[in-house]
Amino acid sequence: MVVSICSLSHTFSGVCFALQDGNNNEISKREKERLKELQKIKKEKIQEILDKQNAAIDADMNNKGKGRLKYLLQQTELFAHFAKPDHSSAQKKAKGRGRHASKLTEEEEDEEYLKEEEDGLTGAGNTRLVAQPSCIQGKMRDYQLAGLNWLIRLYENGINGILADEMGLGKTLQTISLLGYLHEFRGITGPHMVVAPKSTLGNWMNEIRRFCPVLRAVKFLGNPEERRHIREELLVAGKFDVCVTSFEMAIKEKSALRRFSWRYIIIDEAHRIKNENSLLSKTMRLYNTNYRLLITGTPLQNNLHELWSLLNFLLPEIFSSAETFDEWFQISGENDQQEVVQQLHKVLRPFLLRRLKSDVEKGLPPKKETILKVGMSQMQKQYYRALLQKDLEVVNAGGERKRLLNIAMQLRKCCNHPYLFQGAEPGPPYTTGDHLVENAGKMVLLDKLLPKLKERDSRVLIFSQMTRLLDILEDYLMFRGYLYCRIDGNTGGEDRDASIEAFNKPGSEKFVFLLSTRAGGLGINLATADVVILYDSDWNPQVDLQAQDRAHRIGQKKEVQVFRFCTEYTIEEKVIERAYKKLALDALVIQQGRLAEQKTVNKDELLQMVRFGAEMVFSSKDSTITDEDIDRIIAKGEEATAELDAKMKKFTEDAIKFKMDDTAELYDFDDDKDENKFDFKKIVSENWIEPPKRERKRNYSESEYFKQTMRQGGPAKPKEPRIPRMPQLHDFQFFNTQRLSELYEKEVRYLMQTHQKNQLKDSIDVDEPEEAGDPLTAEELEEKERLLEEGFSSWSRRDFNTFIRACEKYGRNDIKSIASEMEGKTEEEVERYAKVFKERYKELNDYDRIIKNIERGEARISRKDEIMKAIGKKLDRYKNPWLELKIQYGQNKGKLYNEECDRFMICMVHKLGYGNWDELKAAFRTSPLFRFDWFVKSRTTQELARRCDTLIRLVEKENQEFDERERQARKEKKLAKNLTPSKRGTGRQTESPTSLKKRKQLSMDDYLTGKRRK
CATH class of the missing domain: 1.10.10.60 (Homeodomain-like)
Known part of the structure; x- marks a missing residue:
């Protein structure tokens, strides 16, 4: 029996060893299949969750759609007109089925009655919150709670809507509170999608985290690699509630986003889809969603087609035909006006909620706007006159609208700062000094205003349409030592958020925030500022209002002062007046339902604007900037603003009484007709040096000196001297600009004076012209050629x-x-x-920034070399580091990465080089060591880089400790050596090299004899 058991034991051991040796490949194959099956099951589960979620949303959408028309018809029978074609076709279809369809119709009718009974018993469709949802942090204001109830009523009746509250009333919070309500009371966790301008995505994410942290929000933005990670890891059914993305991503990633059926699609700045033929509008219509909510702070424009486009997006099954909509609201005569207004109100009432700050936010400090008028500097007048003279025929007789618009733009540039024109600023080299202020009236005004605002602890937002003007303002702020932030159209998302955070943080020392009107007017909360300066005004007053509301919004604790700069007796006065009139008419769109087509500025208006103030400009060449105290300037501005307000009040009263078919004349400047009765051509001709024949091609832009010289010449002659053209010298080409300018000026001066002498030598009773200067000598010509060769003219x-x-x-x-x-x-x-x-x-010009960037790069290179040396030093202590390398983790060992993975990472970084993360990722994926380690193989390059940095810090710390131990060991060894007694046991220490040197004078025999004696 014992023998049998032993035999079985040996047999069993042999079988085990055979299985262990022979089945390794089979085990790995089975493991791979098992993991593959797990991945498949995971995908199936995710798809199952997605399908259930989409099916529930689709079913809910069908149920809501049945009651939608009924609800609208309860509001007004007007909607039956738009829905009539579909309704009638349904009736025809039912009629075709005959009597046998009556039983089915009865069942449907019974089901509908039963649903109504249940709704009546449960109170469905009549929800009204008296307190905000508990998941919403902070305290909602009464009007915000009312807005939430309005949104809930739309939800319960299956209606999409437009939340059009004035900017600064918390539309974002009201929208987030709706999603919070659905989460808390209805158990609907999404998915919802918020589509907004790229610049506001950070604000949306912050507001969701701040007000409703229970919502899981994902920002879908980034480069292709980052978006792929978000799609695979975060944008998965059941893992998120709200997807926040940009307009561009909604178009670019539509295939990924269309996998979901959305509960709510929320579009911020919804005026972006007012054109139904745009790519964005077409793409947004492709998404499957229960509800659509449009958010806009800009009131609806008085354009019938744009209004239909928005309504078509909200209810495409009802507002399906633009022609039907246009015909219904066609204005046929004066008698139909009141009826059309009533119809428009009936159409908009169920969808639109718009409230003004003045009506609902009683606790918000007031906003006070003052127009500050200022004169022009001598340089500005010179350029303003030249611009009018250049296009005398166009300005006098009227030309194409496009040419007039171009003149208007150039005149407005002149009003802002003459340095916006190429060649106006002295240089190169360009210097920052008082000339930045003295050559522009608005800069003089700003230079007086900012110290006063700084003294009273105000903080300032400065808006301009022109980004190049922001460059000038930036130079000025650095010159005066004011700390500032800046945002324009070229500012990246991260820099934008960092600037806003730096300006808004408690105790911030930033005094000024420079913003471009278009880029900085959306989605930014800068309520820590209490002064807004509009350096120039936009043609569209809504853009300026958006800019003002960056500061005048909820959270503002001070009165907001708005200073609108205006250059006196120039086109700017008329631009501002027209903006005020347009603002008054826009208010009438919703108040009175006017439907006249949107009126753009026409040729006659532009001509009046360009001509305005020409008499004052040509009457004097001197500067009209006054030395008045800033308080006096503000007082005069308040008076001028009050006069304009009174004028606009009268204009509004007239507009209310005006006929709708005559609206075109509302923009005419009737009160200015007396001002424009002067003979424009006469004024220009009397104040203008007789020009040569209109040879526009002859344009010398070497320097202001050359321009003055050419303008002050005598009567035009058919032949002009050939002026040597100085090449454009950039600072990065390292020419000797100063010396070259001196040589060119000398050469030009000689040619010009010689030409004048030849022109006047035959004249009668004319004084002898002054002697022409000397021409360039041979040495100077050689020097000029050498200087041109020394520079790097071929470098762009x-x-x-x-x-x-x-x-x-x-x-x-x-x-x-x-x-x-x-x-x-x-x-x-x-x-x-x-x-x-x-x-x-x-x-x-900006050498500080350039050198800092280079030094940062060199610091990275130096750091990379240090890292590679540290790793090499660590590996040198092992014979085979790929197998033997040990890492001293201490207390910092993580649970996700094992020692084998870390060893491989350190060795591979030493082989590939620090920073080659894509190659490192590929090495992990192809290494047989990690063929079953799905955690390591699924790490991104950023995660591998972070882990590598952690290991490098451990290695550097270990190297320091090793070096310290080595130093200590050497020190102890040296000390022990010095204390070791001689072999003869005399206790005498080893003889020093000095004594040996002295003994070298003795013979070897004497030395040996002496040694034996001892």
């Missing part, structure tokens, strides 16, 4: 930017690598340029 701005980026990437000393990045440049050319750049980089 693109070459310079490539050079700077290469310096950041490789460091300034790696000329070979830098040259490899430069297209069309040899290594010798790059080396020569790099040498000059190193010596003369301070001649660049």
Whole structure:
């Protein structure tokens, strides 16, 4: 029996070893199949959840759709007119089925009655909250709670809507509270989609986290790699409640987003879809959704087709035909006006909620607007006159609207700052000084205003339409030492959020925020500022209102002062007046339902605007900027604003009584007709030096000196002197600009004076002209050619930017690598340029920023070298680091990565180089060591980089400790060596090298004899 058991034991052991050796491949194959099956099951589960979610949403949408028309017909029978074609076709279809269809109809009718009975018993459709949902943090105002109840009523009746409250009343909070209500009371967790401008996505995410943290929000934005990660890991059914994305992503990622049936699609700044033929509007109509909510702070424009487009987006099955809509609201005569107004109100009432701050937000501090008028500097007058003279025929007789618009734009640039014109600013080199202020009336006004605002602890937002003007303002603020932030159309999303946070944080020292009117007027909360300066006014007054509401909104604790700058007796006065009139008419759109087509500025209006103030401009060449105290300027501005308000009040009263078919004349400047009775042509001709024949092609832009010289010449002659053209000298080309300018001016001066002398030498009773200056000597001509050759004229701005980026990437000393990045440049050319750049980089306009960027890049390179040395030092302590390397984790060992993974990562980084994260990721995926480790194989490059940085810190710490132990060991060894007694046991220490040196004078025998004696 014992033998049998032993035999069985040996047999069993042999079988085990055979299975262990022979089935390794089978086990790995089964494991791979098992993991593959798990992935398949996971995908099926996710798809099952998505299908159930979509089916529930689709069913809910069908149920809501049945009662939608009924609810609208309860509001007004007008909707029956638009829904009539579908209704009649349904009747025809029913009629075709005959009597046998009556039983089915009865069942449907019974089901409908039963549903109504249940709704009546449960109170469905009559929800009215008296307190905000508990999941909403903070305290909602009464009008915001009323807005939430309005949104709930739309939801219960299956209606889409437009939340059009004035900017600053908390439309975002009201929308989030609706989603919170659905989550808390209806158990609807989504999915919802918010589509908004890219610049406001950060604000949406912050507001959701702040007001309703129970909602799981995902921001769907980024590069293709980031979007792929979001699609696979975050945008999964059951893992999110709200998807916040941009208009661009809604178009670009429509295939991913169309997988979902959405509960709510919310479109912020909804006026972006008012054109039903735009790509955005077409794309948004493709998404399957229960409800659509449009958010806009801009009132509906008085354009019938745009109104239909919005209503078609909200209820496409009812407002399906633009022609039917147009015919219904066709204005046939005066008697139909009141009826049309009533019909419009009936159509809009169920969908639109618009309230003004003045009506609902009683606790909000008031907003006070003041128009500050200022004169023009001598340089501004000079350019303003030149612009009118340049297009005298157009301005006098009227020309194409496009040409008039161009003149208007140039005149407005002149009103802002003459440095907006090429060649107006003295330089190069360009310097920042008082000339920035003195040459523009508005800058003089700003320079007086800002110290007063700083003194009273105000904080200022400055808006302008022109980003190049923001550059000038930025130079001015640096010159005066004011701390500032800036946002324009080129500001990235992260920089934008960082600037807003820096300005709004408690105790912020930022005094001014520069914003472009279009880019900075949307989705930004800057209520910590209490002063808004509109440096220039937009043609559309709604844009300026959006800008003002960045500060005048909920959370503002001070009275908001708005200062609107205006250059006196120029086109700007008429632009502002027209904006005020347009604002008054826009208010009548909703108040009175006017439906006249939107009126753009026409040619006659533009002509009146351009001509306005010409008499004052030509009457004097001197500056009209006064030295008045800023308080006096503000007092005068308040008086002027009050006069304009009174004028607009009368205008509004007249407009209310005006006929709808005569609305075109509402924009005419009737009160200015007396001002425009002067002979414009006579004024220009009397104040203008006789021009040569209109040779526009002859344009000398070397310097202001050349322009003055040419304008002050005598009567035009058929032949003009050939002026040597000075090449454009950029700062990055490192020419000797000062010396070249001196040589060119000398050459031009000589040619001009010689020409004048030849023109006047045959004249009678004319004084002898002054002697012409000396021409350039041979040495000076040679010097000029040499200076032109010394500069880098073949280097373009693109070459310079490539050079700077290469310096950041490789460091300034790696000329070979830098040259490899430069297209069309040899290594010798790059080396020569790099040498000059190193010596003369301070001649660049923004050398501080450039050098800081390069130094940051070099610091990264230096850090990378340190990391590679640290890793190499660590690996050198092991014979086979791929198997033996140990990492001292201490207390910081994580649970996700094991030691084998970390060992592989350290060794592979040493092989591939620090920073090559894509190659590292590929190495993990292809290594057989991790073929079953799905955690490691699914890590992104960012996650691998973070783990690698953690390991490098551990390695550097270990190296420091190792070096310290080595130093301590050497120190102890040296100390022990010094304390060791001699072998003879005399207790004498080893003889010093000094004594040995002294003994070298003795003979070897004497030394040995002496040694034996001892």
